[in-house]
Each structure stands twice: as C-alpha cells, then as structure tokens.
Amino acid sequence: MEIFVSQIMTGLSIASILMLVALGLAIIYGVTGVINLAHGEFVMLGAYAAWFLQTQFGLSLLVSLVPIFILVALFGWLIEALVIRHLYERPLDTILATWGIGVMAQQAVRLIAGGELRYVEMPPALATSVTIFGASESAYRLFILFLALALFALTWCIYRYTHFGLKLRAIAQNRSIASSFGINSGRIYRFTFAYGAGIAGLAGALVSPLKSVSPEMGTTYVVDAFMVVVLGGVQSLMGTLASSGILGELTGYIAFYSNDTIAKALVLLAIVVLIRFRPQGLFAGRVRT
C-alpha cells in the first residue's frame, strides 16, 4: 500500500512539472500556431529570475512568483511584438526565429549571470515531508502539484468563460473570419504569447529549488513539453492535462521497476508508435481547418 501510494504520488509529481512546462507551449501553439522553440528559454529565464530575486533582494520564492510571471510575460510580449508578429504567415521561419531567440537568450544569460550552476532555496515552510496514507512525500512537490492544477484551472476558466477566451477560441478556429467580426487578432495573439511565456517562467521558478539552474537547462524541458503537446493533441487544454498525467505516471512506473534510461526510451517509443496511428494526438477536438 505504502509503495503503491508513493508510486502514484511520484508519477503525479513528475506529471505536474511536465504540465507546468507544457501548458504555456500548448496555449501558444494551440492559438497562434507558432512552434515556439524558445519555450525552454522562457523556463530558464523564470528560474534565473527566481535566483536573481533571491540572491540580490532576499525575496523568498513564494513572494517572487508574481513578479517572475510579469517579467517573463513582458519578455514574451516583446518577442511577439518585435519578431513573431511579422512571421505568422511563415510558420517555418518562426521555428528558425524562435530557435535563434533561444540561443541568444542562453548566451545572454551566460554572459550576464555566468556559466556556473545555480540553485534556489526552497521556501522553509515547505522544506519538510508530509505523510499521505503511510507514504511520505516532499511538501514542496505537493505544493507544485497543487499550484500546477490551480494554474490549469485558471487557464481553463479564462479559455472557457471569459470574453477574452471566447475571442481566443474564435481566432483559433478561423483567424480571418474572426477578424471580420471585429476581433483584433493581433492583440489577442500578443496577450496569448505573453501569457504562455509567463506560465513557462513560473514553471522555471517552481522547479528551480529541485533542479539545477543553468543557461542550458531549457533544452531538456522543451523536448518534454513537445512530447506532452504531441501526445495530448494540439488545441486541447484537457489533452495537455491528460497526457502529462499519462506520461508522468508511465515514466515514474517504468523508472521504478526498471530505470530512468529505459523509461525515457520506452516513453519516446510509445509516443512515436502512437502518432503513427493517431497523428492528431489522443485528445484532439474536431477543428475546422
């Protein structure tokens, strides 16, 4: 029982981190159709922002979450306004452009903050472990899990129940018809991009106490995030939630009974096989194109 519970919790914990990272990517790709290869660097910038606020101003991680969201969202806003805006009609070029932005962000951080590995101190209140059904679990990992679910719920509500979300869905279905009804699609795109970037920044800040912070850290996250989005199906927020849950539990389970190297390989293999037979992903809704 104890092992069973802790096994499920481990899977959920991996899943929550996957979802945090993938959520921003899914929103940006689902709405604007931009494959954002700089997404990992948004995560990295969030982690560095957490490190910077903590070492320079002594801010605890919990206090700095809101400023980090705003900072990275602002960065996303600028990138959209300066670069991406001009490339919406040229999807291949956006891949190259976002990749270039990612490389530049990495090197800029290396020049400014140095190449050393950094870490962020865990909030002291969460640096304990909690017992659930006999299995002990790190309080901080539970905190990430709850925050990830809360962020997902928030995003879902915006998407589903607000005026902004309605416009967003209209644009996602057909940009030109939505525009002809008077929706300013350029503005919506920019908000979406900024929001996605901000969420990625939060993800980076939240994982920074558990993992190391380095200029290259984004590279691994962007691969994981793409796996989640591909498996879940683009334009489906529920798909993102479900597929990160599946991937997290699957990875945790295989890694426990075998090891992490095998887990990584098998999970990738499973995804390759799956998209061979279901290219639209598991949970893609029907979309008119």
Place this chain on the structure above:
Amino acid sequence: MKNHRRSFLKGTAALGTMSLVGFPHIWSKNYSLARAADGEIKVGVLFSLTGTTAIIEESLNKATILAIEEINAAGGINGMQIVPVIEDPASDPATFAEKARKLVLSDKCVSVFGSYTSASRKAVLPVFEKQNNLYWYPTLYEGRECSKNVIYTGAVPNQQQDDFVPWLVEKFGKRWYLIGSNYIYPKEENNYCKKLLAELGAEVVAEEYVPLGHSEFSSVINKLKSEKPNVIFSTVVGDSVVALHRQYHAAGLDPQTMPMASLTTSENEVAAMGGAAAAGHFTSAPYFMVWDSPENHKFVDAYKKRWGADKVTHFVSEPSYFQVYLFKQAVAKLAESDIDPNTIREAVKGEGLVAPQGKIKVEPENLHTWLWPKIGQCKADGQFEILKQSADWLEPSPYKAYPNQLCTATGLQES
C-alpha cells in the same frame, strides 16, 4: 616551345613546393616533432571556456594559467619563459581533436594541458599518439588506459576506492545502492566497487544508471525509500549531481542513516547545490580545499588573489596546478636544444614534488601519479571536513579491476 618551357617551369616549381611542404623530414631529422626555441617554451592549454562543461573546465584553465604565471614570474625554466597557447574546444570532443591538432602541428607546443571529460581525452588521444606529443590530463578518471603520450595526474579507481569502500562498509553497513550517470566512467568505477564489495562480503541491492543531464530523481528516491540501503554509492556527474542532492534533501532522507558516498562531488558541485543539500554526505578524493598544509594555503591564497575571493579550489583544479610544476621540473633537467615531448616524458618519469595534497610522484611504468587518498564529509558551509587520510601515498593501478592486464613502460601487457 614557349608553352613547353612555361609548363616545365610550373611543374618544377610545384614539385619544389611540394617537397618543402610535404616532406619536411627529408631536410631535418625529427623536424616535425615540436620543440622549444628562441628562449620560449610553448605549451597548449585546452580546457573548454564555453559549452556544457565550461563550468568546471574554466577553473582548470585558471589553475593552469596561475601555475604558468607563477613559474614565469619566478624566472621561468632555466631562464626560458613558458608561453601558453590557450584554445577553447567548446565542450565538444570533435573540436577538442581539431584544436589539439592545431596546438601540436601549427603552434608546435611541446606539451598540452587539458581535458576534463573522458570523451574529450579519448578524442585527442590519437592526435598525441600519432604526432608523438605529450598530453597532461588532470582529472580523476576510470583507468583502463595505457598511453605513453599522456601524463595522468588525477586519481584512478583504486586510489579513490581502496580506503573509502571498506571504511564505509565498516561504518554504515553492507547494503549498497550504486547509482551513476550512463557512460563509461561510472560503469568502470562501479565495476571496481563491486569487486571490493564482493571481497568484503557486502551486497549490491541495485546498480542503476540515469541519462546524462537527467534531473528528475523522484523514482530513484522512491526506490531508495523502499530498498533502504546503508550506502548510496554515487558516480552521477554534472548538473545531475545537483538535482539528485537537492531532491534527496527535499524528500527528507537522512544522510546519517543513508549517506551518499560520491567520487565526483567536489567543492565546485557543492557550491552549485548549496551546503544544506550536501551536508552529511561523503566524498573520497586526494585533495580538499580545507587540507591543512603550507603548500595548500599558498595555492588557495594565490588562486583567490588571482581569480577572486569567492572562487573555490577542488580535486581537479589542484592537479591542474601541480602538473605544470611537474612539467617545469622535467624541463629544467633538459638542455635548451633538447626540449621536445620525448625527452620531457623520459625526464618526468619518477619525478616528484610536494603538491598541495602532499608529496606526489609520477610512476615511471604507467605515467599515472602516486596520490594521497582522503575521505571528506561535507558540512553546511560548503566545505569538507577531512575524516581520514590514507597512511601512505597510494600507487596508481589503472588496470586493477582487470588482473590479467598490466600497464608498463613498454605498453599494455596481457597475460
């Protein structure tokens, strides 16, 4: 006729150029071998300043430069100055080989100091063996290499484990969990560790490898919780070390009952993970920054003065520093016209000096180094407390896990 003469001239000119460029050894014996000239001794410094391993290799570059500057400031070697040629191989093995070729062939360096990873050493090895030059490698590594073109000043498995493993078994117990990154170094170290454990009657409950750069250790920690080993023997490297320690700490595991015993966690890694996450765990190495000796105080002070008071020295930067002094001692025995990689290698055999870690010497048979293994426990301030030093300096045996193989001055002997 004119045409003929012209093409004839062209032809001979081309032939002449070719023989000058293509067959220089016709004109002077050993011309291709790099040597010292004009009162200068050129050496290569080949550590990555960019890319993934730049974090640690930068400190090796700094230690090397510090030693060269000190030697030059004290009058050089027999009045000759050491001139370092610094290249940045960008953490990429192919670039390592390319830069090594440049240092040896076009800069004519008589020796090159370089490399942190085994992958980069393996990449440059053919260059040094083919050109018969000399490579000075400061990193602890997995052993099982026997080249007359490399001087190894870091520890091999027997020098890190012979004291460490029995000590841990006695102090903590016989159930061991081996975890490493998935490449050759951890596998060879674990191979040797399993031999020692078998002799001690200890049990390996799991042997596991995670992908390089892996950062999600929740499944591993779950296994640790269910297996409850006495010792976690870790050869995880790079940023994975940081993630493993921080997640171990966050999960509330206790180093007093289930300590991690590492061969790769130095002051450098501890600085990157924070003292709180590292405190209580053990590392075996020939050098720790807190080692109390006049030579080490001098090294640490000079390093901080040159590169910044917040910098740390560690068990790879110390060999990077003393191996330049070994080079100096070897070259000092040679006449100026005699300085080339071959004579330097012969001169350094058996050469010794008092390094920051203690008195060391180069073993003439296998060109590895006699070192002083120590066991350190990490404290919350990011430094180690040295609990034990070996009674005597320890012989390097790069093939100790393979009893039918022996590295000698004439090459690898198989029986």
